Amino acid sequence: MGAPAPEMVPPGPVPGDRVLVIACGALANEVLAITRQHGLTHIDLQCLPAQLHNRPEKIPDAVRRAIHVARHDYERILIGYGDCGTGGLLDKVLADEGVERLPGAHCYAFFAGLEVFDAEAEAEPGTFYLTDFLARHFETLVIRPLGLDSHPELRDAYFGNYTRLLYLAQTDDPDLDDRARRAADRLGLAYARRRTGYGLLETRLGALSA
Structure with missing residues (x-):
């Protein structure tokens, strides 16, 4: 995936009651929006490159x-990834490290909710999903890496x-809705939209009490 993800962990000593979320860069806007909205000032964010989803x-x-690296400063860490195509290897690492991740196989599932996502996938298996990040x-992230810009x-x-x-829309943004519609047209697919909000991401972050 091609959008850069800035490092967002404050430098220097960190009080013991702070929590670090190590997340995919594709979730940066959402994590920051949730922490601002709910006043979760004890949560810090470090993003890994969204391009890792290509590998x-x-x-x-x-x-x-x-x-x-983070364990030098943080006792409490949450991983902002699903399985994300690792075939269980990420879960093995996290079991070794004693750290939890978000529930679900990918961000589509934890934004929509596990049961809702499973129902959507069963109702129409041939579905290509977008989030706010992917629509933006x-x-x-899709057209150029697949070569569709030069070989439609x-x-x-x-x-x-x-x-x-x-x-799967996290926000009500007419510009993103228009981008998603144009993406469907470009791929020759029917268009549908479901407003999910932040789903299980918001629930999980909200549970990280100070």
Whole structure:
């Protein structure tokens, strides 16, 4: 994935009651919005590059390294990833390190809620999902990496088995809604939208009491 993710952990000694969320860069806006909205001033955020989703086999080691560095300053750490295509390898790392992650296989599931996502996937298996982040960066995260900007004829090879694009919207943003609609048109898919809010991400962060 192609959008850069800044480091957002304050330097220097950290009080023992603070919590660090080590998250995918694709969740940075959402984590910061939740912490602001709920006054979770005891939560700090460190983002790993969203580009790791193009190489999910690299996610477990990247997360392990981040945990080892953070343990110098934080006793409480939450991992802001699903399984994210690691085939259980991330869970193995987290079991070794004694650290929890967000529930679900990916961000679609914890934004929509596990039961809702499973129902949507069962109702229409040929669904391509977008979040706010993916709608915002569709060109750089989907079109260009797949070569569809220069070879649009590859569309059927990648998306021939899909029937719809479902935009799981974290916010009510007309610009993002328009981007998601145009993404569906570009892929030749029917368009649907479900307002999810922040889902289990908000629930889990809210449970990290100071």
